[in-house]
Amino acid sequence: MGPGSLQQPMWRAITVFRFAALAYVLVIVARDVRDYTRPLAALPVLVVLLGWTVATAYAYARPVWRRWPLLGADLLMSVAVLVVTPWVVGRTALNAGAPTLGVAWQAGPVLTWAVSGGRRRGVVAALVVGGADLAVRERLTRSSLTGTALMLLAALAVGHVVRLTSAAEERWQRAVALEAATREREAATRERERLARGIHDSVLQVLALVQRRGAHLDGEAGELARLAGEQEEALRALIAREPADDDGQLLDLRTLIGRYTSPLVSVATPATPVRLPAGTAREIGAAVGAALDNVERHCGPQARAWVLVEDEGGAVIVSVRDEGPGLPPGRLDEAAGQGRLGVAQSIRGRIGDLGGTVTITSVAGEGTEVELTVPRLDP
Secondary structure, three states, X not given: OOOOHHHHHHHHHHHXXXXXXXXXXXXXXXXXXXXXXXXXXXXXXXXXXXXXXXXXXHHOOOHHHOOHHHHHHHHHHHHHHHHHHHHHHOHHHXXXXXXXXOHXXXXXXXXXXXXXXXXXXXXXXXXXXXXXXXXXXOOOOHHHHHHHHHHHHHXXXXXXXXXXXXXXXXXXXXXXXXXXXXXXXXXXXXXXXHHHHXXXXXXXXXXXXXXXXXXXXXXXXXXXXXXXXXXXXXXXXXXXXXXXXXXXXXXXXXXXXXXXXXXXXXXXXXXXXXXEEHHHXXXXXXXXXXHHHHHHHHHOOOOOEEEEEEEOOOEEEEEEEEOOOOOOOOHHHHHHHOOOOHHHHHHHHHXXXXXXXXXXXXXXXXXXXXXXXXXXXXX
16 A cells, blocks of 8 residues: 555545536526526536546546646636536526536536645635635625635635544555564564574584584694684674664774774774664774674784774764885685685675775785775764
8 A cells, every 4th residue: 555545545436426416517507597688608618628627537636746736727717617607607697596507517627626635725615616616706605605614614614634644544554664674674684593593503613612522632732622612602692692672872983893802903083973773883883893803814913003083064084003014916706716805795785884984905015005985874
């Protein structure tokens, strides 16, 4: 169900009203035509009414056409029928209480304006048509005033119903969106549980085996067993953690990046908070952590690194620079081809999902700089 779909029955009802009102016009004209000043002139007016009724039924059935050009032409058509009424019917008959040529048909545009824009727009149309109806009469009668009052009441009633319908549709759309979001979270949870089972059956078992077999060994083998045990614990904690609901929460990026400060890692941040949506801030922090892990892995445990956070207003830029030997040309592509996707997934993947970019600059013997640029979209 799309926007405005709850109003579709109203548009169909207006079409039915127009044809019913046209039939009523035909009955009234057939009854009174002998008293008209120009009886033959009533025929082309009826033909125009019939043609316009068919045309509007076709046009208003398409939401894209329910705009000012059609609405304005519809109202002008009703006014035009009233303007020619004194010439066709005659002043004498009108003063005697004869109905106009439009009779109830002239209320169609009033209802259309009320459905398209609510009570205010409907009242404006009712005043225009009612004013034209009163203007063509030399003498006001109780019946003429009653017709104008009925159009005003119809405009108010229909406009009020439209407002209630629009409010109900907005609530319905919000409910649908909430249900869709709930289903997505449930699907994500199921997928996460499926991946957790796969990790438990493969990676965790291998890490646990390495840790058990190498726990009693010395040297590098024992260190490898210790690292395997740490990674097993980290993976178990990761797959057991519930996904956080960060809707509307802001975090200061300086706090997340500042955790990496150590004797070997220098962190420089702005003096003012760098507030970002919680999910965005955490992903940037994780990407910085992956970059620092690469520094330790490829440059040695004693390699120094510098992290700089800059808030440019429209974007947040975080750069990680090291003093290592640099990357040989084509090294990243070679690593990706061999299945080592640390940079591709942990850094580029995270920042790419945020709509940002990653620039890696490396010069042999002068170290490597990883620059993360993420658009800063403040709520």
